[in-house]
Amino acid sequence: MEDSMINVLKKYGQDHLLRFFDEMNMRQKEKILSQLREVNWQELDILIHTYVTNMPETIIPPDIKPAPYFPAEPDNDDRKELYRTARRRGVELLRKGKVAALTVAGGQGTRLGYDGPKGTFQITPVKEKTLFQYFAEKIIRTGRKYDCPMHWFIMTSKANDSQTREFFQKNNFFGIKPFFVHFFAQGTMPAIGMDGKVLLETKESLCLSPNGHGGTLLALKLSGSIAQMRQLGIEYISYFQVDNPLVSVADPLFIGLHFMEKSDMSGRMLAKTGPFEKLGNFCLVNGRFNIIEYSDMPRDLAEMREADGRLRFISGSPAIHMISVDFVEHLTEGDKLNLPWHRAEKKVPCIDEKGNPVKPEKANAVKLETFIFDALPLARKAMILEAKREDEFSPVKNPDGVDSVVSCKAMMIDKDARRLEKAGVKIPRNDKGAPDCVIELSPLAYLDDEDISAAAAARPFKVPERGEKVYFGDL
Numbered sequence: 001m002e003d004s005m006i007n008v009l010k011k012y013g014q015d016h017l018l019r020f021f022d023e024m025n026m027r028q029k030e031k032i033l034s035q036l037r038e039v040n041w042q043e044l045d046i047l048i049h050t051y052v053t054n055m056p057e058t059i060i061p062p063d064i065k066p067a068p069y070f071p072a073e074p075d076n077d078d079r080k081e082l083y084r085t086a087r088r089r090g091v092e093l094l095r096k097g098k099v100a101a102l103t104v105a106g107g108q109g110t111r112l113g114y115d116g117p118k119g120t121f122q123i124t125p126v127k128e129k130t131l132f133q134y135f136a137e138k139i140i141r142t143g144r145k146y147d148c149p150m151h152w153f154i155m156t157s158k159a160n161d162s163q164t165r166e167f168f169q170k171n172n173f174f175g176i177k178p179f180f181v182h183f184f185a186q187g188t189m190p191a192i193g194m195d196g197k198v199l200l201e202t203k204e205s206l207c208l209s210p211n212g213h214g215g216t217l218l219a220l221k222l223s224g225s226i227a228q229m230r231q232l233g234i235e236y237i238s239y240f241q242v243d244n245p246l247v248s249v250a251d252p253l254f255i256g257l258h259f260m261e262k263s264d265m266s267g268r269m270l271a272k273t274g275p276f277e278k279l280g281n282f283c284l285v286n287g288r289f290n291i292i293e294y295s296d297m298p299r300d301l302a303e304m305r306e307a308d309g310r311l312r313f314i315s316g317s318p319a320i321h322m323i324s325v326d327f328v329e330h331l332t333e334g335d336k337l338n339l340p341w342h343r344a345e346k347k348v349p350c351i352d353e354k355g356n357p358v359k360p361e362k363a364n365a366v367k368l369e370t371f372i373f374d375a376l377p378l379a380r381k382a383m384i385l386e387a388k389r390e391d392e393f394s395p396v397k398n399p400d401g402v403d404s405v406v407s408c409k410a411m412m413i414d415k416d417a418r419r420l421e422k423a424g425v426k427i428p429r430n431d432k433g434a435p436d437c438v439i440e441l442s443p444l445a446y447l448d449d450e451d452i453s454a455a456a457a458a459r460p461f462k463v464p465e466r467g468e469k470v471y472f473g474d475l
Contacts, residue, residue: 012045020203028204035206051343052366053196067282069384090252094146100234101249105242106157106186117160119242120167125409126440126471136174137443138249153182161185184223187211191348191365199350212369214339221332239321243396264327264379268387269315275302279316289382291373318393339370416441423456428466437464441472
């Protein structure tokens with residue numbers, strides 16, 4: 001077997017990867033051969049010549065327009081009626097089991113100073129529930145509310161797959177029957193040196209990294225998850241990332257509009273806080289939806305404003321999508337992902353030609369990734385719905401500062417405080433207008449405003465005191 005692999009590697013100038021083969025024991029030999037077999041060397045060779053040894057040019061289309069979107073709140077009577085109908089359609093689809101949740105959870109908590117899968121990080125402000133538990137409780141309540149348990153697909157990575165599965169088993173799947181939870185692992189791509197040579201992490205292992213969140217689509221196909229969705233009657237996927245606990249796991253309005261607009265892929269948008277906020281820009285190019293990365297957006301367009309002072313290109317992408325199962329199958333025909341690749345220069349620890357470890361001080365390699373938003377222009381029909389940032393988006397990426405544990409907890413408290421105030425509960429606030437208490441609502445009992453209003457009508461909520469920590473618990 002190794003002879004045939006050596007011939008393949010020689011053909012593509014990568015035979016250095018078996019330089020240490022004769023030194024290895026049987027286990028080590030099988031490990032590297034297994035990794036080498038998983039690589040499509042013909043495709044990788046094309047990618048190396050396109051994205052590594054040649055620097056791809058970022059071409060910004062000449063005619064970029066702001067993407068149209070549905071506003072978060074209906075702005076006329078026709079739209080009010082449309083939203084009412086869409087919500088009913090979304091509820092019907094949830095009741096029929098046509099919608100599954102999909103959480104992208106391949107990341108580690110390294111940037112948070114946490115050793116483990118990011119989904120196992122504790123985030124809620126009172127009970128310190130993990131991200132996974134918080135989502136699980138939302139999914140359980142969604143199933144109870146619409147009389148149909150919801151299936152949950154969780155994309156792990158090879159680095160955290162076993163840890164994630166063990167975490168769920170240890171915690172009894174947080175009350176979800178295991179039948180309704182489906183794990184699948186994201187694919188990987190080798191890291192490539194600037195000279196086009198694939199790097200070795202150790203003598204018996206390639207330097208591998210996740211192939212980008214666009215790889216979610218191919219992983220769904222190759223893992224058998226799409227076939228499983230078909231068997232279960234699932235037609236629509238509610239896609240979100242594990243580090244955003246504020247997100248609605250299955251918003252009936254979003255689901256219903258996606259259905260009614262016959263959209264292949266839909267996205268939520270946020271009104272950007274400034275022209276250079278690090279969110280992709282929803283744009284319209286040649287009549288098709290695109291996302292142009294904040295780093296690629298021409299400065300003059302990014303700063304362009306309307307007469308009322310609003311940014312012209314106001315729509316930022318928080319990576320919240322509805323995706324039709326039919327569309328995923330279309331994009332992964334032939335078990336290949338028909339999306340463009342992106343080049344990222346990184347510092348990648350590796351070994352040199354003598355097997356000595358190398359810890360680079362500057363970028364020494366290219367990682368190739370696909371991005372899920374590149375599927376948008378391939379959709380026959382796409383749709384964008386505005387989301388209120390304070391209700392739907394607070395990513396946990398840093399220990400403190402912007403998009404951090406600190407900012408996320410503050411937004412979780414503020415969201416729950418506002419929800420209680422809508423139900424008539426008096427919340428103490430400080431002189432800056434922020435809640436002067438720590439509040440946490442259990443998603444198992446209070447998924448949405450409707451749940452809170454019903455609970456308040458049945459029995460008044462306890463009014464928090466200043467400085468108090470209050471958990472409004474499970475029914």
